[in-house]
Amino acid sequence: MARAKIALIGAGQIGGTLAHLAGLKEMGDIVVCDIAEGVPQGKALDIAESAPVDGFDAKLTGATTSDAASYSAIAGADVVIVTAGVPRKPGMSRDDLLGINLKVMKAVGEGLKAHAPDAFVICITNPLDAMVWALREFSGLPAQKVVGMAGVLDSARFRHFLADEFDVSVKDVTAFVLGGHGDTMVPSVRYSTVGGIPLPDLIEMGWTSKDRIDAIVDRTRNGGGEIVALLKTGSAFYAPAASAIQMAESYLKDQRRVLPAAAWCDGVYGLNGLYVGVPVVIGAAGVEKVVEIRLNADEKAMFDTSVNAVQGLVAACREIDPSLA
Numbered sequence: 001m002a003r004a005k006i007a008l009i010g011a012g013q014i015g016g017t018l019a020h021l022a023g024l025k026e027m028g029d030i031v032v033c034d035i036a037e038g039v040p041q042g043k044a045l046d047i048a049e050s051a052p053v054d055g056f057d058a059k060l061t062g063a064t065t066s067d068a069a070s071y072s073a074i075a076g077a078d079v080v081i082v083t084a085g086v087p088r089k090p091g092m093s094r095d096d097l098l099g100i101n102l103k104v105m106k107a108v109g110e111g112l113k114a115h116a117p118d119a120f121v122i123c124i125t126n127p128l129d130a131m132v133w134a135l136r137e138f139s140g141l142p143a144q145k146v147v148g149m150a151g152v153l154d155s156a157r158f159r160h161f162l163a164d165e166f167d168v169s170v171k172d173v174t175a176f177v178l179g180g181h182g183d184t185m186v187p188s189v190r191y192s193t194v195g196g197i198p199l200p201d202l203i204e205m206g207w208t209s210k211d212r213i214d215a216i217v218d219r220t221r222n223g224g225g226e227i228v229a230l231l232k233t234g235s236a237f238y239a240p241a242a243s244a245i246q247m248a249e250s251y252l253k254d255q256r257r258v259l260p261a262a263a264w265c266d267g268v269y270g271l272n273g274l275y276v277g278v279p280v281v282i283g284a285a286g287v288e289k290v291v292e293i294r295l296n297a298d299e300k301a302m303f304d305t306s307v308n309a310v311q312g313l314v315a316a317c318r319e320i321d322p323s324l325a
């Protein structure tokens with residue numbers, strides 16, 4: 001069987017890390033694309049030269065996607081992961097990126113439509129929920145084949161902080177985060193567990209206190225900003241790349257993982273047509289199912305606030321680009 005083809009659009013911090021991880025995991029042949037000349041080619045060659053040392057087989061190529069025709073480099077891709085655009089700098093919110101990154105989504109969406117209409121597309125570009133919506137609109141691909149990565153990362157941050165708090169293996173901590181990828185995200189305390197024990201029970205058992213969990217929830221919500229403030233020159237890239245790779249693997253290997261992702265919600269969670277973070281099943285058909293969990297009144301109120309924030313960003317996209325109206 002031929003190797004899968006993985007196209008990475010954006011060869012920056014996340015794009016380079018994605019290429020390296022996809023190579024190490026032998027997920028397929030990889031084409032790294034960027035508007036910049038030389039960067040995707042250089043990163044592809046550098047990673048290809050690590051393959052003999054690490055012992056993986058993958059063909060890595062770089063391509064400059066500076067106009068519509070050059071998107072032929074992604075032709076036939078099975079998975080496309082989009083990180084093209086700009087990241088935030090200290091003092092910026094994700095929403096400040098909207099105007100610039102919307103134009104990038106238009107170019108990428110049109111490239112997808114023309115050259116990779118059968119791909120499973122994972123968007124990472126911020127502001128995530130609005131950008132994945134715009135990418136779907138511009139590309140015209142089926143909604144179950146276009147998804148946004150944020151929930152795996154946000155819940156990985158939550159899991160890391162919880163594992164630290166309890167001094168247990170990260171493997172035994174499950175957590176998930178609902179809603180938009182922004183300050184209004186909803187880390188779910190009730191549905192997060194250590195060894196299967198829900199956090200509220202662990203508070204009752206005296207393992208931790210409500211105040212400490214509240215502080216962890218807060219740190220999770222601001223997890224991206226914490227890294228931006230430390231790095232000063234860009235945003236997180238190792239954990240975002242690892243998270244998107246997990247989603248891509250679930251699709252390519254039909255693993256049917258249950259993962260939180262920004263998925264098209266129509267007729268679920270009281271929504272009629274919006275991308276927002278919810279648990280989904282990712283298998284060979286893409287997003288095969290949106291898992292509709294029961295929210296209590298507090299969770300519902302937080303989820304609604306988050307949905308409102310995403311709806312505001314989608315409205316802003318429509319205003320900037322009337323073709324989206």
Ligand code: A3D
Pocket residue numbers: 009010011012013014015033034035036039065083084085086087088097101104107124125126128149150153181234235236237240
């Ligand atoms: P960076 O290292 O700047 O890489 C972005 C790359 O995109 C650069 O190499 C650019 O040259 C390239 N680019 C710009 N415009 C185009 C275009 N039209 N076509 C092709 N390539 C283009 O950023 P990064 O890799 O650190 O982050 C990429 C994006 O991911 C940013 O928007 C971040 O805000 C976002 N991000 C999202 C998360 C989520 O959890 C959703 C986490 C971290 C970063």
